[in-house]
Amino acid sequence: MASSRQKVILGLLLFLAGGTLVGWIYERPVVGALIAALLALVWQVRQLLAFDRALRTGNFDKFRYGEGIWQRIFSRFAFERDRANRYRRENTQLLREIHKSTNAMPDGAVVLDRANQIIVCNRAAKNLAGLKRKKDRGQRVDNILRSPDLTMLLRNNDSKQSIDIASPVKDGAWLNCRVVPYGPSEKLLLLRDVTEQMTLNKMRRDFVANASHELRSPLTVIAGYLDALAEAADIPSTWAKPVRQMQEQARRMSLIVSELLELSRLEGAGKAGTDELVDVGGLLAAASHMVQGRGDMPEILVDPQSAARLRGDRGEIESVITNLLSNAVRHTPPEGKVTLTWRATTKGADLVVSDTGEGIAAEHVPRLTERFFRVDKGRARTDGGVGLGLAIVKHVLSRHDAELRVTSTVGAGSEFVCHFPAERLSVEPPIPLARAGSDP
Amino acid sequence: MEASDLTGHISRRFNKDLEDLRNRVLAMGGLVESQLTLAISAIVGGDSELGLQVARDDYKVNELEVSIDEECSRILATRAPAASDLRLIVAIIKTITDLERIGDEAEKIGYLASKLAGMDRPSNSYRELKTLGTHVSHMLRDAMNAFARLDVAEAFDVFHEDELVDEEYDALTRQCITFMMEDPRSIKRVLNVTWAARSLERIGDHAKNICEYVVYMVQGRDVRHTDISKMSDIES
Numbered sequence: 201m202a203s204s205r206q207k208v209i210l211g212l213l214l215f216l217a218g219g220t221l222v223g224w225i226y227e228r229p230v231v232g233a234l235i236a237a238l239l240a241l242v243w244q245v246r247q248l249l250a251f252d253r254a255l256r257t258g259n260f261d262k263f264r265y266g267e268g269i270w271q272r273i274f275s276r277f278a279f280e281r282d283r284a285n286r287y288r289r290e291n292t293q294l295l296r297e298i299h300k301s302t303n304a305m306p307d308g309a310v311v312l313d314r315a316n317q318i319i320v321c322n323r324a325a326k327n328l329a330g331l332k333r334k335k336d337r338g339q340r341v342d343n344i345l346r347s348p349d350l351t352m353l354l355r356n357n358d359s360k361q362s363i364d365i366a367s368p369v370k371d372g373a374w375l376n377c378r379v380v381p382y383g384p385s386e387k388l389l390l391l392r393d394v395t396e397q398m399t400l401n402k403m404r405r406d407f408v409a410n411a412s413h414e415l416r417s418p419l420t421v422i423a424g425y426l427d428a429l430a431e432a433a434d435i436p437s438t439w440a441k442p443v444r445q446m447q448e449q450a451r452r453m454s455l456i457v458s459e460l461l462e463l464s465r466l467e468g469a470g471k472a473g474t475d476e477l478v479d480v481g482g483l484l485a486a487a488s489h490m491v492q493g494r495g496d497m498p499e500i501l502v503d504p505q506s507a508a509r510l511r512g513d514r515g516e517i518e519s520v521i522t523n524l525l526s527n528a529v530r531h532t533p534p535e536g537k538v539t540l541t542w543r544a545t546t547k548g549a550d551l552v553v554s555d556t557g558e559g560i561a562a563e564h565v566p567r568l569t570e571r572f573f574r575v576d577k578g579r580a581r582t583d584g585g586v587g588l589g590l591a592i593v594k595h596v597l598s599r600h601d602a603e604l605r606v607t608s609t610v611g612a613g614s615e616f617v618c619h620f621p622a623e624r625l626s627v628e629p630p631i632p633l634a635r636a637g638s639d640p
Numbered sequence: 641m642e643a644s645d646l647t648g649h650i651s652r653r654f655n656k657d658l659e660d661l662r663n664r665v666l667a668m669g670g671l672v673e674s675q676l677t678l679a680i681s682a683i684v685g686g687d688s689e690l691g692l693q694v695a696r697d698d699y700k701v702n703e704l705e706v707s708i709d710e711e712c713s714r715i716l717a718t719r720a721p722a723a724s725d726l727r728l729i730v731a732i733i734k735t736i737t738d739l740e741r742i743g744d745e746a747e748k749i750g751y752l753a754s755k756l757a758g759m760d761r762p763s764n765s766y767r768e769l770k771t772l773g774t775h776v777s778h779m780l781r782d783a784m785n786a787f788a789r790l791d792v793a794e795a796f797d798v799f800h801e802d803e804l805v806d807e808e809y810d811a812l813t814r815q816c817i818t819f820m821m822e823d824p825r826s827i828k829r830v831l832n833v834t835w836a837a838r839s840l841e842r843i844g845d846h847a848k849n850i851c852e853y854v855v856y857m858v859q860g861r862d863v864r865h866t867d868i869s870k871m872s873d874i875e876s
Contacts, residue, residue, distance in 0.1 A: 330785075335789055335791070336789065339789065340666075342667070343662075343666040344785065346784060348667070348670055348674055473689075
């Protein structure tokens with residue numbers, strides 16, 4: 201660059217010197233210098249005007265002339281301009297492709313900024329949620345989709361959570377919403393049409409409920425006649441055993457049916473109310489009394505570390521405790537030990553049932569709450585369990601915003617922890633009740 | 641990134657105050673909408689627990705009304721807003737009153753649902769109430785959308801919907817009268833249905849009011865107590 205600058209300055213100086221020399225020959229050196237300067241100025245202005253015209257018309261080939269520095273300016277400018285145009289074309293093309301592909305997506309996607317304002321959304325979001333793509337830009341998304349649950353979801357900003365909201369566009373349709381945070385503060389709201397899944401789920405629930413209901417009445421008749429048969433005196437004694445077995449199986453079947461009905465009731469119901477205060481420590485003590493004294497049993501310890509009351513449904517919490525306790529007792533040898541603990545911290549409370557039984561292999565743990573799932577297929581049906589207990593536990597807990605955590609070591613024992621959030625607790629001083637207080 | 645033409649003040653604080661206020665009104669609208677939906681599904685599904693839940697939750701709507709009202713007074717006192725800002729505040733003060741009334745009507749429907757759940761159900765399981773309820777919740781949803789988008793055209797659509805709701809209400813009332821004449825034993829139940837229908841119809845009127853405030857807020861024109869045919873003149 202320095203050399204070209206020197207060349208320009210040197211050329212100008214030489215031109216002026218030449219003018220002065222010619223003027224000096226005619227004894228007018230100053231006039232010569234002035235004329236030379238004027239010529240240089242005219243030449244420069246001409247180049248400048250040509251450049252301006254080229255800029256205006258955009259035609260650099262027609263007006264491309266000039267020498268030295270001007271030629272370089274011309275060609276450099278033309279080159280940069282072509283490159284910028286090319287980039288712009290490529291970017292536009294790329295953007296169009298991205299737009300096309302996001303619009304082809306079956307799920308709705310809404311890009312949100314820090315304040316949950318809509319930056320852009322795709323066509324599916326427009327169709328599913330009734331967002332207007334131009335008009336709603338910059339509008340907060342929860343001003344348009346005004347479900348209180350969605351506002352909560354946006355506030356939590358956790359990609360693991362998802363909620364179902366009723367579609368604001370189509371009656372009876374449901375949208376599954378999920379928030380995925382990305383970048384420093386942006387987030388993506390994903391909407392998926394789950395109407396079909398919801399309908400299928402409802403159909404399945406209704407089917408189970410109806411089928412169980414229909415099975416119940418014939419079962420009652422069968423069990424009734426079996427009871428009569430068992431007590432009848434004029435039945436040959438060879439029939440005594442088959443009748444007793446039939447009675448047992450009929451009882452088992454009606455237990456399954458009633459647990460299935462309970463399960464479908466739990467599935468259909470919403471969140472448990474918060475009016476009732478449940479004394480969990482007392483329930484633990486009562487449940488251990490019920491089980492103890494049947495002989496051939498592991499030792500049961502009750503450890504209520506907290507007097508905190510749980511806001512929820514008493515009967516359901518009781519069934520959680522009974523189910524977990526009877527599982528623990530069934531899988532623990534008589535010389536083992538089962539511990540029931542109720543402890544509370546500021547973060548929430550835990551209802552813990554731990555045993556020193558045979559334990560559960562790690563690959564079975566995630567499937568424990570499935571209906572009729574058995575770890576040991578061989579011993580199924582011999583120990584009196586139905587296979588629905590943990591499924592009921594799971595549903596009761598989810599009705600109470602709680603979750604079930606299972607840790608287990610084969611041969612050493614298992615621990616079932618029901619974790620309740622702090623909002624579900626009441627730490628008022630315990631009301632003295634007959635059941636309050638507990639056995640150590 | 642302007643959410644609407646409310647913003648654009650020199651004082652950024654004022655902008656933020658107005659935006660927050662608007663967002664809270666819409667959040668209140670969302671709560672009221674969900675209360676209404678739950679109340680309708682309680683009465684149609686014969687779910688007395690859900691009905692009582694709706695009635696119990698009405699206090700949330702009331703709390704929001706009080707706090708938004710306070711915020712409006714604070715802005716009026718400290719900022720002395722003018723022109724479109726003043727219209728916004730005035731419209732909000734009126735809108736939340738109507739929203740709170742809608743909440744009250746939903747509470748009533750919730751109570752009625754818990755009462756009706758204990759009585760015999762007709763064979764059509766309150767299909768007319770469901771249709772009316774769906775219509776009314778659409779009206780409320782469109783009204784709140786119009787409020788969010790400051791969309792006058794959408795607001796005018798709600799006026800037309802209200803006519804339909806009124807017609808449906810009349811038909812339902814006539815049907816109820818027939819039922820009562822046919823079978824006087826059903827009077828107690830049918831009266832409750834009539835009350836629920838009446839509440840729904842009132843909710844439709846309140847939604848219409850909200851749309852009138854939207855028109856006032858955007859265009860500065862008062863369209864209350866205007867004939868609907870004349871309204872379309874204004875519209876065009």
